[in-house]
Structures are given as structure tokens and as C-alpha cells.
Amino acid sequence: MAVIKNRMLNYIFELDATKVDECACAKITRLDPKWCCAYDDTLLRFKPETNYQLGNYLQSWKYFHNHTADIRRQFTFNNSTAAKALAFLNGVMDKYKERTSDWSNSADIENITFVGVHVRRVGNSPEVDMCILSSCNHSIMTVGTFGWWASFLAGGETVHYKHLARKGSILRKQYSSDYKDYFYPGWIGMD
Numbered sequence: 001m002a003v004i005k006n007r008m009l010n011y012i013f014e015l016d017a018t019k020v021d022e023c024a025c026a027k028i029t030r031l032d033p034k035w036c037c038a039y040d041d042t043l044l045r046f047k048p049e050t051n052y053q054l055g056n057y058l059q060s061w062k063y064f065h066n067h068t069a070d071i072r073r074q075f076t077f078n079n080s081t082a083a084k085a086l087a088f089l090n091g092v093m094d095k096y097k098e099r100t101s102d103w104s105n106s107a108d109i110e111n112i113t114f115v116g117v118h119v120r121r122v123g124n125s126p127e128v129d130m131c132i133l134s135s136c137n138h139s140i141m142t143v144g145t146f147g148w149w150a151s152f153l154a155g156g157e158t159v160h161y162k163h164l165a166r167k168g169s170i171l172r173k174q175y176s177s178d179y180k181d182y183f184y185p186g187w188i189g190m191d
Helices: 065-074 079-099 106-111 126-134 145-154
Strands: 002-004 018-020 029-031 052-054 115-117 138-140 158-161 188-190
Touching: 079 126, 115 126, 115 145, 126 145, 138 145, 145 158
Parallel strands: 002 018, 029 052, 115 138, 138 158, 158 188
Antiparallel strands: none
């Protein structure tokens, strides 16, 4: 895997990838998906002699379902971001302990379950927010790329709004008919 050197991903995650200059390849063929939130199998038909750049919004788990563990390993947050997220979660845990009068055994701290709720209003940087959400045991996600990736990286159970786009809208046309290309298997849709 190769990543362009000046991409933000290199500063946020501990990517195990070759860093290349933007003009590393003399000729690049760009491949864009037909839909932003549905699987397009034509993107996987590569000619071995051609250099490709994949377009934006490959927002279907089907593109990488055979590589889930590798993707989660690649997208490990850098130490600085992870430390800020951990400090936040420890603060939440401390507030919980203060409000809970029957907190008697410090060993019970390992039994706390964090549920990340994605809302677009928190005061941290986006990378710290994503690290916090992905550090939780379970997720309640909003519609969109940010919530999707935070939930995916967290693992655990994820609850989402089942009907995320209005019928007949331009946005709705970007998804498969049953949304199954977009929502990760096992995620729970609510009406």
C-alpha cells in the first residue's frame, strides 16, 4: 500500500505504508465508483500494467471485507491523539465514579462499557473525536462517513438510523436498494 506523503492520514494514524510523492507515477488512471455508498465491482477489475488512483467515498464494507483486521490495524491512531482520547475517557470514568456511591472495588473498572454516541457538536479536533469514538465498546452512529468509520474501527455493536435518506432523493440514489452495501453486517438499524 502506498500513501501520498502530505496526506492528513499520515499525521493521524500509524500507517504501515510506503509514503510517495504525489507525482510518483508518470501516468495514473483514476477510478471513481458509480455510487458513493454502494459497492461497485467494476472498481476491482484492474489491469496489472496500469497505475490506479481510487476515487473518493469507497463507502462500502464489501471493498475490504476480506481485510478487516488489516484495516483496523492500519488505522491505529498516533500516540498523541490516542493519549488525548484516553485522557477524555478517563475523565468520563472519574466523573462516573464520583456520582456512583456504591463504587467499592477498583477492579470493577474493567467492567465499564463505553458506548460512543456520534453527534456533530463536540469541542475536540476531529481526529481526537474519532479516536474517542473508536475506543468505545459500542456505537450509536449518525449518517455519514465520520460516524461510519468511527463505528467500524470501534467494533462491538453499532446502532444506526435505518432509513438514512429520503426516498427519491439524490442522496438515496447513492445507496443500494436495501442499504446492505453500506451498513456493515450485524449493525442494527432502528426505525
